[in-house]
Amino acid sequence: MTDGRATILVVDDMPENIDVLVGILKADYKIKVALNGPTALKIVQASPPDLILLDIMMPEMDGLEVCRRLKAQPMTSPIPVIFVTALGEVSDEAAGLAVGAVDYLTKPVNAAIVRARVKAQLALYSQAQHLESLVRARTEELEQARLHVVQCLGRAAEYKDNETGLHVIRMSHYAEKLARAAGLPEHFCQVLLHAAPMHDIGKIGIPDGILKKADRLDEQEWGVMRTHPELGARILGDLETELMQMASTIALTHHERWDGEGYPQGLKGEAIPIEGRIVAIADVFDALTSRRPYKDAWTIEDTLKQMISDSGSLFDPTLMEHFVGLEPELRLIAERYREQR
Template sequence: MTEPTNVHLGRILVVDDNPVNIAIVEKILCHDGYTRVDSTTNPLEVTERYRRDDYDLILLDVHMPEMSGIEVLAELRQQHPGDYLPVLILTADHTEETRNQCLAGGAKDFIGKPFDRTEVCLRVRNILEVRLLHKAVLRQNEELEDKVRERTRQLHEAQVKLIQCLGKAAEYRDNETGMHVIRMSQSCAILAKEMGLSDEECELIQRASPMHDIGKIAIPDDVLLKPGDLEGREWETMKTHAEVGAEILGGYDTELMQVAAKIALTHHERWDGRGYPDGLRGREIPLYTRIVSVCDVFDALTSKRPYKPAWSHEEAMEYLWKQSGHYFDPEVVSAFARVLDKVVALRQSYPDNPVAPLPDHRNYFGEADHSLGSHPNL
C-alpha cells in the first residue's frame, strides 16, 4: 500500500454499467490508500452527482446502454463550461475514433481494460495531482479577488467620507448649517429611483450630489457672504465656483468622483439654456444634474436660513411647477411631485439645527428681497 498523501483525500466517482468492473477498480484504489471512492452503474446520475459532490476525479466507462461515456462528457461540458473536467476513460475500445471522440469531449487520459493495478494507480494519481493543483489555484484567485474587493470597498468608503466632509465644509462656508446636504442627497436617490434609475445609479447620485457646491470654498468671503445683491465682477466671481468645483473633483478615474465633478460643473445649467458655465440646454444637461437641481432648490426653499424664513412645501412645489421648462426639466419636476411625501418625511429624520440670524436678509437665491424673479445661484 502506498503512503497516504493529500492526493488520497480526493473524491473519486467510478461509473461503469458492469458491477464487476466497479468492484475491481474500488479494490485497487482502496488498496492504494484512497478512502473517498463512490460508484454508480447509472450514467444518467453523473452530471447531477458531479455538481452536488464536486468530485476530483471521474473514472468513466465509454460503452454503456442508457448513455455513453461520450454523451456524459458532452453533458458535463455543457453544464460546467470552462471547468477542468477530471475524467479518466475506462475502456477496452482502443480504436482511434473512440480515443479522439473522448479527447475532444474533454477526457484527460485513458485506462485500458482489463485493468492493470500499476497503471490505474499511476494515472489516477497524475490526474488528481493536476486537479487538486487547479482547485488550489482557483481558491488562491478567489482569495485575491476577495482582498481586491475589500480594498476597493475601503477606497470607495474613503471617497464617500471625503465627499461628505467636503460637502459639509462647503455648506458651512456658505452659512448653511444643518442637514441640508444629507436631506438633499437622500431625496436625489428617491427621485432617481422614481425616474427608473438602477439601485447602483441611485446610490451613485446619493454619494456624489453633496459635492455640488464644493467650489464655493474658493469664493472670497466678501462675495460669498455678501448680504445684498451681487453686482458685476462679484457675480462673475461667484459663477466661477462651478468650474472650480469640477477642477477640485476632476482628475480621478473612479465613477463616483467623475459623476461628482460633472454635477459640480453643471448644477447651475438651466433647462432653457440660460444657465452657466456652458449654457447647456435640455437633455444636454446630465440627468444626475437635473435631479440634483430640483432636490437642492426644494430643500433650500423649505429650510430656515439666517436670511430667510422657511417656505411651506406647497409654496416650494408651486415654485418648481412655475419654473418647470425654464430652470428645471419638466419630467424631473413631475417625478418629484410624485415622491413629494417621501421627500418631506426626510425633514423629520434629519431636522436642521437652529442657526443665528444675520443682520440683513436675503433669500436662498442671494437676493436682498424675497421676490422670485431671477436667482443667480441656479
C-alpha cells in the same frame, strides 16, 4: 458547505459508476447525484455544490458541454470540476482542461486517488473563496473610504457657505433615488451618489465677503457668485476617473435651467447632461426643505408644489414627475439625515 461537510455532485449516466464514487466519498462529504447533463445543471443552479465529479461520455449533453455552461455563468464558474471518464488519451485530458476542469481522473478509479484529488481541490476552492471574501471586504472598505473623502470635500464647500455638511449627504441620496426612478443604469446611479456631494465645490473659490453676505448681492457680486460652477469644474476637471468626470459635469451644469435661462452656459433642455438635471432638482429640494439663517424650512408638500410649478422652466418635467413619485422615500432620507440643532 452543509453541516460542516462539503457537498459534491456526481454526474454520470451509468448508475453503477455513481455508486462507486458515492461509496468512496459518502463518509466524508454530502453527495448529490445526476444521471445526465441537464439535470446536473438544474441542481447546480438551485443549490451550487462545492465540487463536481463529471463524466464526459453522456447522451443528450456530454460532460464537456456541461462544463462549458457552468464556466460561462458567474455564479457557477468558480465551482471546481473534476472529469471522471474512461477516455484516457492525453488529447482527451487536454480537452477537459481546456473547457475549465481542474483535474482529470480515468476509470476505473482508484479510491485513494479520488479521495486525495477531491480533498486537494476542495482545499484550493475554500482558500480561493476566502481570498475572494477578503478582497471583497477590502474593496467595500476602500469604497466607503472614497465616499467619505468625497463627502468631506463637499462639506468643505458647504461649511464655507454657512451650510451644514448634511446637505451634501441628503441631496446625493435624493439624486440617486431620482436616477433609479428614471431608469438609469445601476452603475450610473452609484457613481452619481458619489459625485453629487461635490456639486458646489467651486464655492471654495468665492470670496467670503460675497458668499456670506447677509444682504442681497449687487450685480457685480452676483456675477462673481455665478462663476462657482466653472471654478468647480476646473477644480475637478483634471482628474480623469469616471467619478471625477461626472463630478466636474455636475459642478458645471447643476445651475442650468430646462428653459435655457440658467448659467454658466445657458444650456437648454436635453443639452444639459442628465446628471446636471438630476442634481439641480435634488439640490433645490434640499435647499428649500432645510432651515437656513436667512429662512425657515419649507414643508415637503409646499416644496414639491413649488417645484412642480417650476417644471418645464427650471426643471426637466419628466424627471420632476419621477421625483414627485418618490415622496415617501424623500421623507425617509430627510428624516434619516435630519439636522441636529
